[in-house]
Amino acid sequence: MTSGIVSYGIYIPQFRIKVDEIANTWGKKGKEISRSLGVVEKSVPNIDEDTVTIGIEAAQNALSRSGINPENLEVCFVGSESHPYAVNPTATIIGQLIGMSNNYLAADLEFACKAATAGIQATVGLIESKKIKYGLVIGADTAQSRPHDVLEYTAASGAAAYILGSDSKETIANILDFTSYSSDTPDFWRREGIRFPSHGGRFTGEPAYFTHVLGSAVKLLHKTKLKPSDFAHCIFHMPNGRFPREAAKRLGFTEEQLKPSLIVDDIGNPYSASSLLGLAAVLDIAKPNEKIFLVSYGSGAGADSFVLETTENIKKNKNKAPLYSDFLKYKNYISYTKYLRLEKKI
């Protein structure tokens, strides 16, 4: 039996703040920062939004796209770095409010930006062992950053929800194989009870992102005996605009293969939703029988890689829920002071 994606849904908050706007406050040159980080503006959640509310929007979009009854979902995993509670699962609050029954396994996952893809691997296991028929996995974040820190330019907000199943009449993209590469690499961390994360500066590059992303990718390509040219699309976790482009290049993927996935160019880095929003943007434009390569990355560190293949069903329900391009239409730019108010820094 092959399991795969039955439906997907996303949500991006409407506020945006430009890199220029942030840079001007700190007396820096926005253009230089944009150039070095590859980010122009980022999404900002409203004061009344959090991981639960944006997760619900994405999950409801996934449900409308597929017409699946939420009572048939038997798993709800939510991966995030900004769960509203340290103890009290986001997954059950979302599960309840989207109309799930009581017959499901719920868990909140954490692994920096790759918590949700870990959830996908676990859910595939439950489906292929015939324990469940449908599972919901959500990656959602309303990321926080310290004022004047470089992360302030990229830490954004977004949610992506995936309903997984195994009925070939329903799956729009099969998950052919996956692997995971993990090690103890403290490149980016946040202690319990502390509000803002800390990072190791340039340590987040080669020893962290690249070692794990490339390590996981090479391992999977080897395992599946596939080459980059076998794929129509690729997606890499996007902490900024440069890292995914560099990773693609080093592995041998082309710019055309990578381009549709680069949501970082529009909204910055929504952490646990980054690679999954990239995947959604790709699924929006993918044709049947195309292979997709996805690698997520979580600091600490680890990378999950996936080989997916779209099916004939990919076009079926596409327009029954908002596409990634639809979310780019409703943008509302805010000032740095409003940004600080919304993020409750003042």
Next chain:
Amino acid sequence: MKVAVLGAQTTKFGELWNNSPRALLKEAVSGALEESGLKISDMDAIFVGNMLSGILGGQEHLGALVSEELGVSIPSFKIEGACASGGLAMHQAVLSIISSYYEKVLVVGIEKMTDHKPEETTSALMGAGSDEERAAGATFPSLYALIARAHMEKYGTTEEQMAAVAVKNHYHASLNGKAQFTFPITIEQVLNSPCIAAPLKLLDCSPVSDGAAAVILSAESFALRNKKQNVKPVWITASQVATDSLGLAQRESLTSLKAVVSSSQKAYQQAGIKAKDIHVAEVHDCFSIAEIIAMEDLGFYHKGQAAKNIFMQKTRLGEKLVINTSGGLKASGHPVGATGVKQVVEITHQLQGKAGKKQVKGANIGLTHNVGGSGATAVIHILRNI
């Protein structure tokens, strides 16, 4: 029905830092008793109107507090209906007399609001509305603002017309020694005052106040046996209550308070009169728009006609029907539980010719209109001196 009003008194309303609730109630009660010529030991029961003693002061069990403070052990009851608490206490007192259970009763309305920060008071007052409204952060002014917006949309009522209500009531209050605000204001000042909940501005809204008001009621037979010289007896000839949904979302109309319409129609019937027979009325102007809608719901004007008539000063002292000679809630002040009782005090003094500079000449029939929340409770009393 005829229930006698033997004595009526209020304290000054305002920010009364030095006066505790006990001091306020003693002042109002002793004043009312003196007017009546009776002693507290003559009373058969006490009816207390109050809304916030628990949530703000931590004190429930107000019936017992009042009887203790007055030095008696007679039956004593706290009655609560948000801003209609005072009117409801009057109604219960009236019921006790016309049922012949009690013969002489004391009604006292009391509220102490200024001991607390404005945010605490604003939040406490939201207890008058529904849970849905509290969850939305819909402050009490915002509920009447929603009503105002709907009235403006439906009838073309303007912010200037609403401001005219406040201007008139401040003028009346300048003639009232017990009012919280005795300075006149202009329409310009109202329009320029800070916005509280659009379109209602600060001067469209009644203030936060302390105060107490007391009334002594008796059965008709007792009053006739104990007629006082040189005092015109005043009778309550109607006392009606109606309720409606707690929250605005469940109302049939946003521009009319059904509870006021039905209770006033029943009151006119009970008193054997029509709306046009009223000479003077105390109307619940918690917000300027409330007086406009009340004038329509009470049958004084057709729907959509009240605002322009008030703007043309048709309800000011000197006119045929005079509204809120006390200054209303806006200028006299609105210590929530006291208001419904104070309204009866004002009408009583008008009908006795004791209203001083704000006297409506030849007033024989008066009406009080007391509303709880955004219209969930309405209490109407009709009084006459003939």
Next chain:
Amino acid sequence: MTISPVKIWRNQKKIQKLIGKEGKIVSHSLVYVPPIGFENEAPYPVVLVQFKDNKRYLAQLTDWNDNNLKIGQTVKAVLRKTRNAGDEGVIPYGIKFKPI
């Protein structure tokens, strides 16, 4: 007063059915003076909305611009955080309306 988690629990079950419902603004007011728990959001609009089934509901408007504050504006019910629960309380989620 702190909000009871039991009340939040019961209320969230009740409002689940409203999420996604569409309606029109019947009246609106921009609140400048907030009560306790809503300080961070002020000024915010409260709106009375009529759903297509003629039932009405009162809630805040979110993700709004000045030109959304008009009678007749179409809106959709969404789930958002409502009152500020402080650092330790259970977070209340509830219905707000978003212009569409």
